[in-house]
Amino acid sequence: MTDAPVEERQQLDADEAALVARLRAGDERAFDDVVTRFYPSMLSVARGYVRSRSVAEEVVQEAWLGVLNGLDRFEGRSSLRTWVLRIVANTAQTRGVREARVVSISSLRSESEEPAVEPQRFRGEGDPFPGHWWSYPTDWRTLPESKLLSQETLDVVKNAIDELPEMQRTVITMRDVAGCDSDEVCQTLEIGEGNQRLLLHRARARVRTVLERHLDA
Amino acid sequence: MREPTREFEHGYTCNQVVELATDYVEHALPPQLVEPFEMHLNFCDGCFTFVEQIRTTAELGGRLTEEQIPEETKAQLLAAFREWQQR
Numbered sequence: 238m239t240d241a242p243v244e245e246r247q248q249l250d251a252d253e254a255a256l257v258a259r260l261r262a263g264d265e266r267a268f269d270d271v272v273t274r275f276y277p278s279m280l281s282v283a284r285g286y287v288r289s290r291s292v293a294e295e296v297v298q299e300a301w302l303g304v305l306n307g308l309d310r311f312e313g314r315s316s317l318r319t320w321v322l323r324i325v326a327n328t329a330q331t332r333g334v335r336e337a338r339v340v341s342i343s344s345l346r347s348e349s350e351e352p353a354v355e356p357q358r359f360r361g362e363g364d365p366f367p368g369h370w371w372s373y374p375t376d377w378r379t380l381p382e383s384k385l386l387s388q389e390t391l392d393v394v395k396n397a398i399d400e401l402p403e404m405q406r407t408v409i410t411m412r413d414v415a416g417c418d419s420d421e422v423c424q425t426l427e428i429g430e431g432n433q434r435l436l437l438h439r440a441r442a443r444v445r446t447v448l449e450r451h452l453d454a
Numbered sequence: 455m456r457e458p459t460r461e462f463e464h465g466y467t468c469n470q471v472v473e474l475a476t477d478y479v480e481h482a483l484p485p486q487l488v489e490p491f492e493m494h495l496n497f498c499d500g501c502f503t504f505v506e507q508i509r510t511t512a513e514l515g516g517r518l519t520e521e522q523i524p525e526e527t528k529a530q531l532l533a534a535f536r537e538w539q540q541r
Contacts, residue, residue, distance in 0.1 A: 263535075263536075263539040265532065265535065265536075268531075268532065268535045269528070269532070272523060272528060272531055272532075273522075273523055273528070276521070276522070276523035276527075277520035277521050277522075280521055294527065297527075298527065298530065298531065301531050301534065302534060305534065305535065305538040306538075352469070352472075352473070353472045353473055353475070354469070354472045354504070356469070359467075359468060359469040367467065368467025368468055368469045368470065369467060369468045369469075369498075369500075370468050370498075370500035370501075372500075373499055373500035373503055374500060374503045374504050374507055375503070376503050376506070377503075377506070377507060377510055378506065385510075385514075386514075386517065390514065391514065391517060391518060394511070394514045394515060394518060395518050398515070398518075409515060410515075412512075412515075413511075413512045413513075413515030413516055414515050414516065414518050414520060415520060416516065419480070430482075434476055434477060434480055434482055437476055437480075438473075438475070438476035438477075441476060441508050441511050441512060442472075442475075442476075442508070444511050444515070445507050445508060445511045448507075448510075448511060448514070449507070
């Protein structure tokens with residue numbers, strides 16, 4: 238959205254201002270629309286902070302009460318969704334030390350040391366071409382679409398995402414599944430652009446590895 | 455498969471390229487690194503394919519059905535919304 242032309246951005250702002258006005262006026266259809274659209278990304282943010290699915294759902298519900306209480310004070314300095322997602326993150330964090338988590342530097346560091354591809358895939362130091370592939374990954378574009386886009390493949394992707402460490406799972410779900418942009422993720426999770434990209438990279442790399450095992454089998 | 459040649463390198467080895475793949479697809483690679491990166495992709499089918507696989511991985515994520523809000527939750531939220539209106 239940051240790349241949107243100015244006119245488009247202004248149009249979005251106008252649409253959003255109208256939506257906020259309808260919510261403040263108690264328009265139930267506007268409320269229904271917003272709840273339905275925001276719920277998936279709200280749940281994915283909550284699940285980045287709390288382990289259990291049922292607690293995450295409670296966090297989302299509690300966050301909605303925070304949204305309603307704060308709606309009159311919403312100034313439109315961020316998008317409505319970013320503001321809502323920030324409230325979800327805050328709500329999740331205040332759930333208590335045991336359930337809540339923050340991005341610790343040590344967790345980012347351990348994730349940053351994890352290679353995107355298993356080191357055995359590359360030639361070693363003694364080889365004339367150290368650091369080059371032993372054998373290339375296969376070109377998925379040659380696969381029939383019925384296989385690449387099959388429900389089975391999508392289930393593999395979904396399970397691989399579910400297995401990721403919390404912050405990686407949150408970032409990839411917000412970016413790739415819910416379609417948030419990187420600014421939205423950074424603001425919601427209060428992480429820098431570089432860390433956001435690192436988490437996304439680790440997440441996509443892990444999912445790619447799982448997909449490769451599935452598709453090459 | 456072709457044997458790699460020195461031409462592949464252009465300053466990068468494949469195991470370095472794979473670590474920059476997300477920066478590249480996110481258009482976040484520093485400008486001075488874009489050309490050597492793309493030059494590597496031009497010569498290296500393995501890394502070209504890897505970058506395509508990363509893009510495909512992201513696209514497949516976009517095809518997942520997002521979790522829908524349970525009707526019961528929606529009803530509870532709507533009740534809270536009505537209550538909030540009564541303030």
